[in-house]
Amino acid sequence: MANEPEIPTNRTPTLTDVAKLAGVSIATASKAINGRSEVRATTRVRVLEAAELLSFAPNALARGLLSGRTGTVGLLTSDLEGRFSIPILMGAEDAFGAGQVSVFLCDARGDAIREKHHVRALLSRRVDGLIVVGSRTDARPPLAGNIPVPVVYVYAPSSDPADVSITVDNVGGGQLAIEHLLACGRRNIAHITGEPGFQAARDRAEGAAAALASAGLSMTGGRPYYGTWDESWGRAAAHMVVEHHPEVDAIFCGSDQIARGALDVLRDLGRNVPGTTSVIGFDNWEVISAHSRPRLTSIDMNLKQLGAIAGQRLFEAIDGGVPTSEEFPSRVVMRESTLPVG
Amino acid sequence: MANEPEIPTNRTPTLTDVAKLAGVSIATASKAINGRSEVRATTRVRVLEAAELLSFAPNALARGLLSGRTGTVGLLTSDLEGRFSIPILMGAEDAFGAGQVSVFLCDARGDAIREKHHVRALLSRRVDGLIVVGSRTDARPPLAGNIPVPVVYVYAPSSDPADVSITVDNVGGGQLAIEHLLACGRRNIAHITGEPGFQAARDRAEGAAAALASAGLSMTGGRPYYGTWDESWGRAAAHMVVEHHPEVDAIFCGSDQIARGALDVLRDLGRNVPGTTSVIGFDNWEVISAHSRPRLTSIDMNLKQLGAIAGQRLFEAIDGGVPTSEEFPSRVVMRESTLPVG
Numbered sequence: 001m002a003n004e005p006e007i008p009t010n011r012t013p014t015l016t017d018v019a020k021l022a023g024v025s026i027a028t029a030s031k032a033i034n035g036r037s038e039v040r041a042t043t044r045v046r047v048l049e050a051a052e053l054l055s056f057a058p059n060a061l062a063r064g065l066l067s068g069r070t071g072t073v074g075l076l077t078s079d080l081e082g083r084f085s086i087p088i089l090m091g092a093e094d095a096f097g098a099g100q101v102s103v104f105l106c107d108a109r110g111d112a113i114r115e116k117h118h119v120r121a122l123l124s125r126r127v128d129g130l131i132v133v134g135s136r137t138d139a140r141p142p143l144a145g146n147i148p149v150p151v152v153y154v155y156a157p158s159s160d161p162a163d164v165s166i167t168v169d170n171v172g173g174g175q176l177a178i179e180h181l182l183a184c185g186r187r188n189i190a191h192i193t194g195e196p197g198f199q200a201a202r203d204r205a206e207g208a209a210a211a212l213a214s215a216g217l218s219m220t221g222g223r224p225y226y227g228t229w230d231e232s233w234g235r236a237a238a239h240m241v242v243e244h245h246p247e248v249d250a251i252f253c254g255s256d257q258i259a260r261g262a263l264d265v266l267r268d269l270g271r272n273v274p275g276t277t278s279v280i281g282f283d284n285w286e287v288i289s290a291h292s293r294p295r296l297t298s299i300d301m302n303l304k305q306l307g308a309i310a311g312q313r314l315f316e317a318i319d320g321g322v323p324t325s326e327e328f329p330s331r332v333v334m335r336e337s338t339l340p341v342g
Numbered sequence: 343m344a345n346e347p348e349i350p351t352n353r354t355p356t357l358t359d360v361a362k363l364a365g366v367s368i369a370t371a372s373k374a375i376n377g378r379s380e381v382r383a384t385t386r387v388r389v390l391e392a393a394e395l396l397s398f399a400p401n402a403l404a405r406g407l408l409s410g411r412t413g414t415v416g417l418l419t420s421d422l423e424g425r426f427s428i429p430i431l432m433g434a435e436d437a438f439g440a441g442q443v444s445v446f447l448c449d450a451r452g453d454a455i456r457e458k459h460h461v462r463a464l465l466s467r468r469v470d471g472l473i474v475v476g477s478r479t480d481a482r483p484p485l486a487g488n489i490p491v492p493v494v495y496v497y498a499p500s501s502d503p504a505d506v507s508i509t510v511d512n513v514g515g516g517q518l519a520i521e522h523l524l525a526c527g528r529r530n531i532a533h534i535t536g537e538p539g540f541q542a543a544r545d546r547a548e549g550a551a552a553a554l555a556s557a558g559l560s561m562t563g564g565r566p567y568y569g570t571w572d573e574s575w576g577r578a579a580a581h582m583v584v585e586h587h588p589e590v591d592a593i594f595c596g597s598d599q600i601a602r603g604a605l606d607v608l609r610d611l612g613r614n615v616p617g618t619t620s621v622i623g624f625d626n627w628e629v630i631s632a633h634s635r636p637r638l639t640s641i642d643m644n645l646k647q648l649g650a651i652a653g654q655r656l657f658e659a660i661d662g663g664v665p666t667s668e669e670f671p672s673r674v675v676m677r678e679s680t681l682p683v684g
Contacts, residue, residue: 104463125414
């Protein structure tokens, strides 16, 4: 290959070299190499051919690994229960390739000083990049100080639009839940959810209201029932809804824990689920959703895939690419609590 | 202090210096400095005086911190849900002092190759020690290869008795549960638990049988009801127990999830809890225990304290001390499901 004039033989080829040879921007080269869909097939082929010609190792970490260095990524979380962080961590590791990169998780417990300390510790240990996972979907301030490695925010976006944030479309999730209930033949749908101070609660309610409006319907009770994220509220609110609106034929709950409480009360009241009333939850937390009576249909936020995407985007950035923020759809995982009306 | 003949002024004092000056063994000096109970008060005072005289910084990490280095400890887990690992991680960090040491958690997913890879990554990042957390209480093989830093095993002991393992006394936990039910006036006690392949299931059942035997009683049904660790089994087994042994007045469940299933079935069957039948769980997993109807009394394994002890022992070992394996008791967290018979 030494007779190719464009190939720099005296150093490791970079993404810039690949982009130059392919005649595209660095961002496009990065996207093509990382399999992003927004690149045209012909462009992708040109970039991949250039990369092969240059023996371009697809990322800095891979180069590190080839040189005997172990790749590591820091994952900062404030999610005390580990419910969101662990699947995101697993997804990220899988994206990096099994056994190729270690993700180090540090728990900041929602404390800015602790977070700063962990960031310092991770950076002093030469991590190649940082993934920051929030415990709620509200935007959070970017990491303080000068961070010399790429950072990707997951679940909770950074409040700085220049940062790369990988998030869930919670408005879309609320829509999805209502559309599923409508498809099951339901028309009188109430929405019981968590604290209105949470962006996730407001987003899901907004999506639900929009989907109902599109069908020419409105929420049973006229508004979402905001409360807390737990079973007790699910029970109390379900009681209230059934008492004041006996015509209710479905309840969309903002979390699986709320849904679990609603299911238990509907059972107590002798209302058959899904015969008389359908129930759908949110989170698809299997500990709850796969063991309730009946088992709970729920919106799954694809957290493992979210982690995988975050890992890929971090890779792109480590490579000198320019990844962008993205919001991903969730999906319905159907169980017995929403069997369609026969 | 330069006129003290025994003080080495040209280097950082070590634990050996302290032990020598106090006239005790290194192990005793380590125990005294780390506040272990098995050291006599007079010895402890002598060691602490020697340490003060020598300006002995109590541990290698602290010395590192004084010199501007950040202390880090690796925590290896195979606990996918993070239920056990996160409180243990928090306890260990608290033991090290808030914001002084970062614990890096790596998830090995029960896979030896992944574990080896994470260990290599952590060691290449110069962690000061390793904490290994199991997802079940069965003994596990020690970490493979030559590990140049101290290792403490938590929750699951190492199968090598020479290693330091910090574990929960599950036999004692089973005893505690039965003693609580006996104290509440119960006499016909059944035990529903998880898979007999788990040491934890066998240990808790053993403790339960022993406590019943001490009271001149035996388990209702004659043996533990082994099954799976989930609600479905709790429901099925509770049905069975009540049908075949209607005299049952208490059920000790091997996990909170099993107990939750049992509670729901007792409710369906119109058996008042705790009036007719008391129920006690195991784990004190608040998501379950604090939201059931009635709220669930449960055995708490003090995982955060277990993590704190593990952190302290790791510190001792980093200091050149010789910590030993220890097994810790659990405790009853009482809620409405076992209110004493009036």
